Amino acid sequence: MSLTMLIFLAFGLGLLGFFMGRARGTALFAANAATATTAKARIGGVHSRPGYHGGYVGLFALMPALLVVLGWAVVSDDFIAGRVLDTVPAAERPVGDLDRISFMNEVKGLAAGEIEEPFNEATRPAAVVYATTRSNYNLLAGAVALTLASVGGLFAFSRLRPQFRARNKVEAAVRLALMTASLVAILTTFGIVLSLIFESLRFFQFVSPLEFLFGTRWSPQTAIRADQVGSxxxxxxxxxxxxxxxxxxxxxxxxxxxxxxxxxxxxxxxxxxxxxxxxxxxxxxxxxxxxxxxxxxxxxxxxxxxxxxxxxxxxxxxxxxxxxxxxxxxxxxxxxxxxxxxxxxxxxxxxxxxxxxxxxxxxxxxxxxxxxxxxxxxxxxxxxxxxxxxxxxxxxxxxxxxxxxxxxxxxxxxxxxxxxxxxxxxxxxxxxxxxxxxxxxxxxxxxxxxxxxxxxxxxxxxxxxxxxxxx
Incomplete structure (x- = not known):
C-alpha cells in the first residue's frame, strides 16, 4: 500500500462518514415531521440540516485518519531508511550524508524497478528489505488511520440528536481551516524573508555590504588556488x-x-x-x-x-x-x-x-x-x-x-x-x-x-x- 492509497483511504473514510451522518440527519427530519403537529414544529424540531450532520461526522472520521497519514508521510523516508541501513553490513554501510543519500536513491530505484543493475551490489538486498519494510509500515499506518477514523466517526454519529448544533460545529471547523490557510500564507512569507536575511548575513561576513551595494564590478567566481586565472x-x-x-x-x-x-x-x-x-x-x-x-x-x-x-x-x-x-x-x-x-x-x-x-x-x-x-x-x-x-x-x-x-x-x-x-x-x-x-x-x-x-x-x-x- 502506497502513501497515495493511504490518502485516498483517509478521504474515503471521511466521505463514508459524511453519508452516514447525512442519512442520520435525514432520519431525524423524517421522525420530527411524523410526530410534529404544526408546521412550525416541523421546521423548528431539528436544529441543523442533514448536510451539516453529515459534515460533522465526516470531519471526525477524516481528520484523525488524515493527520496520521500526513504525519507518516513526513517521517516515513527517514524512518524506513534507518531500518534499511541497519540491515546493511557495517563494512558496506555508507558513512557520510551524501553517500547515504546516494545509497538510498539507488535502493529506491531498484525497489521501484527503475534501475535494473545497481552500481553498488549492497543495494540489491537492501532494496528487498526496503520494499518489505515500506509495505508493512504503510499497512500499519493504514490500520491506525482506519481505527481512528472509525472511533471518531462513531463518536460523532452517537452525538447526533434533533437539537444538536451540528451547523455551528461545522462552521467553526471551516473558520479554523480558513484561519489556518491564512496563517500558512503569512508564515510562508516570514520564512522566505528570514531565510533571505539569514543567508545574506552569512554572505556579508565574506563581502562588505558597501562593496556589494555600491561596487561596479561583478565577477562572483572565487579563486581556489592562488595562481588561478579569471576568479x-x-x-x-x-x-x-x-x-x-x-x-x-x-x-x-x-x-x-x-x-x-x-x-x-x-x-x-x-x-x-x-x-x-x-x-x-x-x-x-x-x-x-x-x-x-x-x-x-x-x-x-x-x-x-x-x-x-x-x-x-x-x-x-x-x-x-x-x-x-x-x-x-x-x-x-x-x-x-x-x-x-x-x-x-x-x-x-x-x-x-x-x-x-x-x-x-x-x-x-x-x-x-x-x-x-x-x-x-x-x-x-x-x-x-x-x-x-x-x-x-x-x-x-x-x-x-x-x-x-x-x-x-x-x-x-x-x-x-x-x-x-x-x-x-x-x-x-x-x-x-x-x-x-x-x-x-x-x-x-x-x-x-x-x-x-x-x-x-x-x-x-x-x-x-x-x-x-x-x-
Whole structure:
C-alpha cells in the first residue's frame, strides 16, 4: 500500500462518514415531521440540516485518519531508511550524508524497478528489505488511520440528536481551516524573508555590504588556488541592479505602458461591443504564453533584427544579445497586465462622470484625458506596478536575449544581465552553500525583495491619495 492509497483511504473514510451522518440527519427530519403537529414544529424540531450532520461526522472520521497519514508521510523516508541501513553490513554501510543519500536513491530505484543493475551490489538486498519494510509500515499506518477514523466517526454519529448544533460545529471547523490557510500564507512569507536575511548575513561576513551595494564590478567566481586565472571574486552588484532597471523598468515600460493604456482606452470607450468581445480575449492571450516562448521569439527574431538595426546605424561590433531586444519582448509580454488593470479601472468609474462631461460639451477624447484617466488613476497605477514587478522577476527572456554579461552601460544595444538571471546562474548545478559565490544569490534576492516592497508601498500611497480625491 502506497502513501497515495493511504490518502485516498483517509478521504474515503471521511466521505463514508459524511453519508452516514447525512442519512442520520435525514432520519431525524423524517421522525420530527411524523410526530410534529404544526408546521412550525416541523421546521423548528431539528436544529441543523442533514448536510451539516453529515459534515460533522465526516470531519471526525477524516481528520484523525488524515493527520496520521500526513504525519507518516513526513517521517516515513527517514524512518524506513534507518531500518534499511541497519540491515546493511557495517563494512558496506555508507558513512557520510551524501553517500547515504546516494545509497538510498539507488535502493529506491531498484525497489521501484527503475534501475535494473545497481552500481553498488549492497543495494540489491537492501532494496528487498526496503520494499518489505515500506509495505508493512504503510499497512500499519493504514490500520491506525482506519481505527481512528472509525472511533471518531462513531463518536460523532452517537452525538447526533434533533437539537444538536451540528451547523455551528461545522462552521467553526471551516473558520479554523480558513484561519489556518491564512496563517500558512503569512508564515510562508516570514520564512522566505528570514531565510533571505539569514543567508545574506552569512554572505556579508565574506563581502562588505558597501562593496556589494555600491561596487561596479561583478565577477562572483572565487579563486581556489592562488595562481588561478579569471576568479577575482568581485561582488559589486550595481551592474545587475542597473540591468534589471534598464530592461524591466525602462525599456519594457516604454513599450507596455503606452500600448496597454491605449488598448484599454480603446476597448472601453471606442470599440463596439462585438469587437471588444473578440479583441479583449485575444489581448489577454499574451499573458498565457510561456515565457520560454517569448525567449525563443526574442532570441531568434527580435535580437537579430535589433543587431541589424545597430549595424545599419554604424555600430559594427553590435552584439546579437542586447538589452533592447529583451526589453522590447518583455514589454510585449506585460501589455496584458497594464491593459487589464486599466480596463477594469476605467469601467469602475461611475457612468455619471462620463455622461456629465459629455453633457458639458467635452469631446470623447477630452473626457478620457480630463475625467476618466484621473478618476481611474489608482487602478492604472496598480496595474503598472504589477507589470513592473512582473518584469523585474522575469528570467528566461533575459537569459536568451540579453545574455549574462554584467555591464554598466546606457547603450541599449549592449549585452546586460539582471538580478534574477544571476540568481539562476549562481544556483545552477551542484553548489555548496558556504561560499560567497552561492550566498551572493540570497543577498541579491533580499535586495530584489526590498525593491519590490518599496514599489508596493509607493503604489499604496498613490492609490490612497487619488482615491480620497475622487470618492
Amino acid at each position: 577575482s571574486g568581485a561582488f559589486g552588484a550595481v551592474p545587475l541592479f542597473w540591468g534589471t532597471i534598464f530592461i524591466g523598468a525602462i525599456i519594457a515600460m516604454i513599450v507596455a505602458i503606452p500600448l496597454g493604456l491605449m488598448s484599454a482606452v480603446y476597448l472601453t470607450q471606442y470599440a463596439d461591443t462585438r469587437l471588444r468581445k473578440i479583441l479583449k480575449p485575444m489581448l489577454e492571450l499574451l499573458a498565457g504564453v510561456p515565457t520560454v516562448v517569448y525567449g525563443f521569439f526574442a532570441a531568434l527574431t527580435v535580437a537579430p533584427a535589433v543587431r541589424d538595426f545597430a549595424v545599419w546605424l554604424g555600430m559594427r561590433e553590435a552584439s546579437s544579445e542586447s538589452a533592447l531586444a529583451a526589453g522590447l519582448v518583455m514589454g510585449i509580454m506585460i501589455i496584458p497586465f497594464v491593459s487589464s488593470m486599466a480596463d477594469d479601472a476605467l469601467n469602475a468609474v461611475p457612468r455619471a462622470m462620463r455622461d456629465g462631461s459629455l453633457a458639458m460639451g467635452a469631446t470623447p477624447s477630452e473626457t478620457v484625458k480630463r475625467v476618466l484617466l484621473p478618476a481611474a488613476l489608482p487602478g492604472i497605477v496598480g496595474g503598472i506596478l504589477l507589470a513592473v514587478s512582473r518584469a523585474i522577476g522575469e528570467t528566461m527572456i533575459v537569459v536568451m536575449a540579453a545574455g549574462l554579461a554584467a555591464n554598466l552601460t546606457l547603450n541599449p544595444f549592449d549585452s546586460v544581465t539582471t538580478v534574477t538571471t544571476q540568481i539562476v546562474a549562481l544556483l545552477t548545478g551542484d553548489q555548496e552553500f558556504d561560499s560567497p559565490k552561492t550566498l551572493s544569490a540570497f543577498a541579491l534576492g533580499l535586495v530584489l525583495f526590498c525593491i519590490t516592497l518599496v514599489l508596493n508601498i509607493y503604489a499604496l500611497a498613490v492609490v490612497k491619495k487619488y482615491r480620497e480625491a475622487y470618492e
